[in-house]
Amino acid sequence: MRVEVRSVTVTVDGARLVGDAGFVAEPGTVTGLVGPNGSGKSTLLRCVSRAVRPTSGSVFVGAEDVWRVGARTVERRVAVAAQHAGECDGLSAAECVEMGRYPYRGFLTRGVADPGIVRSALSAVGMLWAADRLVGGLSGGERQRVVLARALAQRAPVLLLDEPGSHLDVRARLELFDLLRSAGVTTVLAVGDLDEAVAHCDRVVLLHQGAVIASGSPGEVLTADRVDEVFGVRSAIVPHPLTGRPHLVTAARQ
Numbered sequence: 427m428r429v430e431v432r433s434v435t436v437t438v439d440g441a442r443l444v445g446d447a448g449f450v451a452e453p454g455t456v457t458g459l460v461g462p463n464g465s466g467k468s469t470l471l472r473c474v475s476r477a478v479r480p481t482s483g484s485v486f487v488g489a490e491d492v493w494r495v496g497a498r499t500v501e502r503r504v505a506v507a508a509q510h511a512g513e514c515d516g517l518s519a520a521e522c523v524e525m526g527r528y529p530y531r532g533f534l535t536r537g538v539a540d541p542g543i544v545r546s547a548l549s550a551v552g553m554l555w556a557a558d559r560l561v562g563g564l565s566g567g568e569r570q571r572v573v574l575a576r577a578l579a580q581r582a583p584v585l586l587l588d589e590p591g592s593h594l595d596v597r598a599r600l601e602l603f604d605l606l607r608s609a610g611v612t613t614v615l616a617v618g619d620l621d622e623a624v625a626h627c628d629r630v631v632l633l634h635q636g637a638v639i640a641s642g643s644p645g646e647v648l649t650a651d652r653v654d655e656v657f658g659v660r661s662a663i664v665p666h667p668l669t670g671r672p673h674l675v676t677a678a679r680q
């Protein structure tokens with residue numbers, strides 16, 4: 427399913443968080459939102475999931491503007507793994523993942539439904555062993571995997587992830603991107619690590635102070651000049667010595 431953000435501006439209490447931002451995520455692709463801290467990545471993701479209403483502009487998920495269809499319709503189309511998902515802390519990992527099925531069931535239905543889907547999502551992130559453990563008692567990376575499993579369990583055509591690898595160990599980060607690829611859904615994620623964006627994203631949207639500076643393939647967008655302008659570091663895209671695939675390396679300005 428296609429996602430299109432058209433000229434979105436978000437203003438809160440007179441402060442412009444995002445200004446006239448737009449991008450397109452084509453069906454089945456992985457799109458990375460990159461930019462310095464506070465550049466508007468999370469805010470844009472929240473606009474796509476209908477958690478934030480743009481002050482102007484519009485967001486399309488599929489053929490419809492998310493504000494012209496009901497919240498339930500958007501929940502069935504868009505799964506979200508947010509950065510801070512404290513609402514799961516008092517639940518077991520299985521119950522947390524089960525929340526991903528709510529758009530199909532209704533919030534008041536009790537008991538663990540869809541146990542096959544819940545188990546398969548936990549298994550996909552290597553957390554089946556923790557199905558009965560309290561999420562609040564898990565490590566940061568384990569919790570992040572459970573929150574990802576909850577989004578996967580939603581089986582939505584669009585997946586939004588806010589820094590999904592920030593607490594994961596090196597192998598889990600690589601497995602995460604394999605998982606996203608194999609999911610075959612439209613994925614839009616905020617990525618803090620420019621190298622991960624280059625290595626794993628089909629398209630990159632570069633944000634700076636709430637504005638989209640450039641979008642396109644990682645190599646087109648993350649030129650040394652732009653990375654220097656936006657992040658204030660030197661950079662180069664080089665072939666990985668082991669795989670030959672492009673990677674972005676950085677160094678402090680001299």
Ligand SMILES: Nc1ncnc2c1ncn2[C@@H]1O[C@H](COP(=O)(O)OP(=O)(O)OP(=O)(O)O)[C@@H](O)[C@H]1O
Pocket residue numbers: 438441443461462463464465466467468469470616
């Ligand atoms: N509810 C709010 N009220 C006022 N300002 C906000 C609000 N939410 C976010 N901001 C501000 O909007 C800007 C964009 O925030 P956002 O969280 O979208 O950035 P980000 O690119 O995701 O940052 P990070 O990389 O640090 O996660 C920041 O300057 C932030 O302080």
